[in-house]
Amino acid sequence: MTFLQNTPAQEEPIMSDPLMLQEAREFPRLALMQAAHNRDLLRELARRIQRFKPRFVATVARGSSDHAAQFVKYAFETQLGWPVVSVAPSVVSAYHQQLQWEGALVIAISQSGASPDVVEPVEQARKAGALTVAMVNSEDSPLAQAAEFVVPLRAGEEKAVAATKSFLASLTGALQLLQELALDATLNKAMGWLPEALQSTLELESLTKARAERFRFVEHLVVLGRGMHLAVAHETALKLKETSGIFAQAYSAAEFAHGPMRVIREGFPVLCFQGMDETRMLTSAACLALKERGADLSGFGCGLNGESLHDLRTMPTGHRLTDPLPAMVAAYFFAGHLALHRGLNPDAPPSLQKVTLTR
Structure with missing residues (x-):
């Protein structure tokens, strides 16, 4: 059975250099600027958090921002030992539960800061005595006004419908706060090295474009990650849905073996993210099991063990928390160029708009 059968319908004119790709290329420079401009603010926020002594952390987000919140969960739990839960916005905005x-x-993450079902839980939490933080790209947004503290993402204007640099800025913003809270010398060194590692990923764009070409007729695809790379797996699957109309589904590499493995047949396409951390060998074993079942496997990341000839290896950054970011930049290039290979415009997905207002 082949999974490369049908040519997708033309939707929008092909663009030679989509905004999505241009905006992803901006991020190494933006990461430096974000760190410089937010340093004093984050030190003040860290002191406030330490005085507050939170019993737990709650995240509030939708879409790509919720994937960033998933990254925050792993980062805070592994570095600080603080339990992190994801609040279902509808519990407050639709069910009106206190x-x-x-x-x-409470850490709310949003590019626009405009969606009522992200704003309302923050308003409720602040009135109830929680310490509320908005990580947002729009500093005059309703979300920024609702929270006690605002951490500007400083990603600049993002015109493409598919978010790229704002998602990455959410990750680096969270890591910059974590630097102030954890006082981890290894993380500090990795954060200093990160912009160079991100810049090196830009040099992989032509290779990523070539890797994407063989997926131009794919209709279904699985994306796997684990631990620190689970969030980027979910974000990649979303971008493939948005920009190419592929039914891409993300799973934890551990959870995939608990049932979803059943869908794998000869030639089924799988993308797998793999870092250098404690999950490396576990993810590698999962990839080998997929190959044995006939999966068409491609890997992203710095911890690849050569399971596939189609792997795309990114530069290690020196810390498990920073390694996923270069892999995510490569994945954005993959998604953008795949859309172009399919004759689609990744900047203008049908039925989608830049800001989604939900309740």
Whole structure:
């Protein structure tokens, strides 16, 4: 059975250099600027958090920002030992339930800061005594006004419908706050090295474009990651849906073996993210099991063990928390160029708009 059968319908004119790709290329420079401009603010916020002594952390987000929140969960739990939960926005905005926010550090993440179902939980939490933080690209947004503290993402204007640099800025913003809270010398060194590692990923764009070409007729695809790379797996699957109309589904490499493995047949396409951390060998074993079942496997990341000839290896950064970012930049290039290979415009996905307002 082949999974490269049908040619997708033309939707929007092909662009020679989509905004999505241009904006992804901006991020190494933006990461430096973000760190410089937010340093004093984050030190003040870290002191406030330490005085507050949160019992737990709660994240509030939708879409790509919720994937960033998933990254925050792994980062805070592994570095600080603070449990992190994801709040379902509809519990507040649709079901109108009053939650027990006492002792919570609430981190809301959004590019626009405009969606009511992200704003309302933050308003409720602040009134109930929680410490509320908005990580947002629009500093005059309703979300920024609702929270006690605002951490500007400083990604600049993002015109493409598919978010790239704002998602990455959410990750680096969270890591910059974590630097102030964890006081980890290894993380500090990795954060200093990160812009160079990101810049090196830009040099992989032509190779990524070539890797994407063989997926031009794919209709279904699985994206795997684990631990620190689970969030980028989910974000990649979303971008493939948005820009190419591929039914891409993300799973934890561990959870995939608990049932979803059943869908794998000869030639089924799988993307797998793999870092250098404690999950490396576990993910590698999962990839080998997929190959044995006939999966068409391609890997992204710095911890690849050569399971596939189609792997795209990114530069290691020196820390498990920073390694996923170069892999995500490569994945954005993959998604953008794949859309072009399919004759689609990744900047103008049908039925989608830049800001989605939900309740």
